[in-house]
Amino acid sequence: MATNSNLVKCQDDCADELKVNEVKSQINDLMTNDVAKIYRALSDPTRLKIAQALNLAVELCVHDVATITESTVATASHHLRLLRDLGLAKFRKEGKLVYYSLDDDHVRQLIDIAFTHQKEVKHRAEN
16 A cells, blocks of 8 residues: 555555445544544443443442442542543432433443453354
């Protein structure tokens, strides 16, 4: 491949330039960056554990999350706040207690699909 002014070109003409241009026009760089933030957040093992715990229990208080992750309440709160800020989790207050849950079914599906896929990959590797 040759590069010219940050432009990457194939040595041969692309097989379907129309398709390439159509796909390229549909990719939104700002949206891609925002989605990458979600995956970065879920790439942290503690935050992924929290997301899976919220997926399984539906709703947990900060103290329960800290116990599940074997961390301090402050650490659990920090992770929950990041998940909330990215739109992955939401919270409600009941007196002095704060309960967290996953934001919606889309987040639940992300978590379910990731764990289902990993189980399949592990099963294939074992066989």
